[in-house]
Amino acid sequence: MKKLKVGVIGGTGMVGQRFVSLLADHPWFELTVIAASARSAGKTYAEAVGSRWAIEVPMPEKAKTIVVKNAVEDAEAIAAEVDMVFSAVDMKKEEIKALEERYAKLECPVVSNNSAHRWTPDVPMVVPEINPEHLAVIPAQRKRLGTKRGFIAVKSNCSLQSYVPALHPLKDEFGLNKVLVCTYQAISGAGKTFDTWPEMVDNVIPFIGGEEEKSEQEPMKLWGKVADDHIETAVAPSVTAQCLRVPCSNGHMAAVFASFDKKPTEEQILERWEKFSGRPQELNLPSAPKQFIHYFSEDNRPQTKLDRNLEGGMAVSVGRLRPDTQYDYKFVCLSHNTLRGAAGGAVLLAELLCAEGWLDR
Ligand SMILES: NC(=O)c1ccc[n+]([C@@H]2O[C@H](COP(=O)([O-])OP(=O)(O)OC[C@H]3O[C@@H](n4cnc5c(N)ncnc54)[C@H](OP(=O)(O)O)[C@@H]3O)[C@@H](O)[C@H]2O)c1
Numbered sequence: 001m002k003k004l005k006v007g008v009i010g011g012t013g014m015v016g017q018r019f020v021s022l023l024a025d026h027p028w029f030e031l032t033v034i035a036a037s038a039r040s041a042g043k044t045y046a047e048a049v050g051s052r053w054a055i056e057v058p059m060p061e062k063a064k065t066i067v068v069k070n071a072v073e074d075a076e077a078i079a080a081e082v083d084m085v086f087s088a089v090d091m092k093k094e095e096i097k098a099l100e101e102r103y104a105k106l107e108c109p110v111v112s113n114n115s116a117h118r119w120t121p122d123v124p125m126v127v128p129e130i131n132p133e134h135l136a137v138i139p140a141q142r143k144r145l146g147t148k149r150g151f152i153a154v155k156s157n158c159s160l161q162s163y164v165p166a167l168h169p170l171k172d173e174f175g176l177n178k179v180l181v182c183t184y185q186a187i188s189g190a191g192k193t194f195d196t197w198p199e200m201v202d203n204v205i206p207f208i209g210g211e212e213e214k215s216e217q218e219p220m221k222l223w224g225k226v227a228d229d230h231i232e233t234a235v236a237p238s239v240t241a242q243c244l245r246v247p248c249s250n251g252h253m254a255a256v257f258a259s260f261d262k263k264p265t266e267e268q269i270l271e272r273w274e275k276f277s278g279r280p281q282e283l284n285l286p287s288a289p290k291q292f293i294h295y296f297s298e299d300n301r302p303q304t305k306l307d308r309n310l311e312g313g314m315a316v317s318v319g320r321l322r323p324d325t326q327y328d329y330k331f332v333c334l335s336h337n338t339l340r341g342a343a344g345g346a347v348l349l350a351e352l353l354c355a356e357g358w359l360d361r
């Protein structure tokens with residue numbers, strides 16, 4: 001199979017660096033363009049990123065010499081050069097919306113990590129194991145944009161990538177009706193390291209702007225249905241969330257409480273988690289974890305540092321399932337926020353789009 005040429009806009013940032021490292025040796029995609037702001041444009045990728053490189057593995061040799069383009073001013077040239085772009089720019093929401101739509105209208109599909117288009121009704125927001133059928137809304141979006149090939153698809157927020165997968169295989173069968181979740185989120189989720197955010201050493205901050213709303217509302221779009229030209233959001237279960245920033249480099253943890261109309265047994269829950277596999281596993285996509293949910297029976301797992309990199313940071317770790325006095329059950333979930341929760345989740349979505357023919361020329 002001929003590799004698709006791909007670009008990363010916002011490639012010099014925290015999430016962009018993840019994209020660059022995941023795409024360096026990808027079997028289906030060839031990274032040919034990296035773009036960022038005017039501050040980086042014209043420099044080689046190595047010069048533009050310099051000491052900001054925050055990934056545990058070295059910067060890929062192939063990326064070092066790529067000359068960074070301007071994601072805004074060079075949009076037409078970039079769209080002409082690549083088959084699709086990944087978006088990880090950090091700009092004002094309205095600017096991101098307009099920029100992503102501009103690439104789509106230039107017939108360059110966009111897979112975005114940003115929140116800007118998550119609530120655009122005809123933009124699919126997809127976790128490939130959970131709602132791959134939402135891609136069916138793309139023709140309606142193309143009609144609105146007046147494109148033949150271009151469209152935008154997005155992934156959901158990093159905070160919910162651990163607990164929504166654990167709730168999903170229980171939701172319909174057992175009538176999930178009420179969820180309370182507290183998240184413990186790593187500093188890379190704010191694009192920071194301990195060097196750039198020293199206040200986070202030995203500290204917890206009980207506020208992450210906009211995160212609780214996203215954690216409560218985005219699951220409703222994931223669990224929604226395609227209705228003609230838009231995604232109709234689900235109305236249940238009710239989800240309430242508190243999101244805390246904790247002193248970890250990577251890995252978002254969630255303490256979850258859940259109640260059901262038909263309370264399952266612990267064995268039934270463990271069996272549904274063990275058997276949960278979706279389109280990515282069926283299609284054997286390159287970035288898909290073999291086992292999506294890993295359950296740990298040890299009392300002190302999952303642990304952020306030990307378990308965030310499971311299956312290349314693409315699997316979800318779950319543990320501590322037990323009955324609760326106010327809800328039916330409580331348990332703990334963990335996922336890597338810049339892999340499954342950001343760049344890795346977007347690359348998996350692009351693989352799904354590719355395997356299902358949405359990126360064909
Ligand atoms: N970090 C996470 O775990 C995470 C998870 C989910 C979603 N997100 C979202 O993903 C986006 C990127 O996050 P991040 O943490 O990677 O941010 P970041 O480290 O601050 O990187 C921002 C990127 O955007 C580029 N940029 C900024 N202003 C620009 C402009 N005017 N024109 C073109 N490019 C511009 C920057 O280029 P320069 O280097 O040239 O300045 C850089 O490449 C944000 O919207 C964030 O909310 C992040």
